[in-house]
Amino acid sequence: MTILLLGCGNVGANVARQLVARHPELDYVVADLNLGSAEKLAAELGGKVRAAKADVLDPACLDALFDGVDLVFNAVGPFYRSAVPVIEAALRARVDYIDINDDHDVAETLFLDPSFQQRALDAGIKLIIGCGSTPGLSNVIAKMLVDRLDVAREIHLATAVPFVPDLLSPAVIDHMMHITCGEVQQFVDGQYRKMPGWGGRLEVPYAAPFKAYPAYFIGHGETVTLPHFIKGLEQVTNRLGFFPEAGSEIWRSMIDLGLGRTEVIEGLGISPLKFLTHHLSSEVGRQSLCLDLSNEPWAVAMRVEVRGLRNGAEVCSVIEQHLQLPVEETEDSTADPTPTCARLFIEAYLAGQVSGQGLLAAESSVDAEAYVRAFAEQTGATFIASETQIQRDLYA
Structure with a gap:
C-alpha cells in the first residue's frame, strides 16, 4: 500500500x-x-x-x-x-x-x-x-444527530472565531475572502440557493465561556453535501462570526472596500487580495487591527444544530466543540x-x-457515532450537548 x-x-x-x-x-x-x-x-x-x-x-x-x-x-x-x-x-x-x-x-x-x-x-x-474538521467532523456530528431523530428537517452550523490578525495567515485570508465575498451556496426551503456572503446575520447563542455572537453566511461544503446525502432536509445553513463583534464589522468593511478582489490593480501589479494578505501579516497591519480580547475566551467554538421530530415531539439538538488555541505557535502543533x-x-x-x-x-x-467517539478518545476533546423538546400534536 x-x-x-x-x-x-x-x-x-x-x-x-x-x-x-x-x-x-x-x-x-x-x-x-x-x-x-x-x-x-x-x-x-x-x-x-x-x-x-x-x-x-x-x-x-x-x-x-x-x-x-x-x-x-x-x-x-x-x-x-x-x-x-x-x-x-x-x-x-x-x-x-x-x-x-x-x-x-x-x-x-x-x-x-x-x-x-x-x-x-x-x-x-x-x-x-x-x-x-469543518467540513468533516462537523458533517459527521450533524449525521449523528440526524440518526437520533425520526425525521430531520434542519441543520444549522455556526463557528465563532476570535478576531486576531496573528491567526489570519495569507492562506487563511485567501480562503476566508473566497467564502465570504459574492454569493455563497445555502440550502433553503428544500432548494440550493445563492445567498449573499457575510449576509444573513443571526445571533447565535454559544455555550459558556462563549456568549451570543452574530454570525453570517459563508460558503462551505456542508451546505452542499449534507442535503445531498440526507434526504428530506428543508434547511442547511452555515455561518461564521468573529468576536468581539467589532471583528465581524472590520471584516465586513474589508469586503465592502473590495479587498477580497483578485483582479490585478493597474500600475501596482498586485490585486487587492494580495495586498490584504501582505498587509495583515505585517507588523503595522497586526497593530492596526488589534482588538481587546481580555473578556473573551482564547478559543474557537463550532456549533452544530439539528431540528426535527422524535416520537411526535419537535426536537432541537445541539453539539458544540470548544477548541482552545495555543499560546505559542509550534511547527507540529496539534491544536488544530x-x-x-x-x-x-x-x-x-x-x-x-x-x-x-x-x-x-x-x-x-463513516459510521457517525464511532467516528465522533474515536475523535473524542484520541484528542481528549469534549463536546457540549443540549436538547430541547417541544411536544405538539402532529394531527392538529
Missing part, C-alpha cells in the same frame, strides 16, 4: 506525522511544490517515506506522481484552485482520493454535476471530499483538529470501513 500525501504545510505535514507513526509498514510519498519542504519532512519521518515535487496544476506531473499509488490525500490549498485538477488526475489514474476541501464551489462543481459520480463509479474509485480528523478518515479507509462508492463526503462514508 502506497499513500501519496500532497501538501507539506502545517495540516499536510501533521497528517503525515500521525500516519507514519501509527502505520510504519506502509509506503509514503510526501509531495509539495516546494521540493525542499517535502525533502525536509521525509527526512524527519524516515522509514518508508520519500519526497517528490508536486505541481497540482500540471497534469503530467500529477500523472507521474499517481503511478503506482493506491490512495491520494490532498492537503494543497486553496482548494478552489487545487481540488478539481487533482480529482481529475485521480480519475485518470483510477486511484482513490481523500481531501479536506473547505470551499463551497468545489462541492458545487462535484455534487451538482451528476457526471462526476458516474465517472467515479466507472473508474471504480472513491472520491471522498471534505474530511477535515484538522490533521487528526483527516487521519481518522484515512484509517477508516485503510480498515475497509468507508461505505459507499463513487463521489462521497464525510457524512456518507
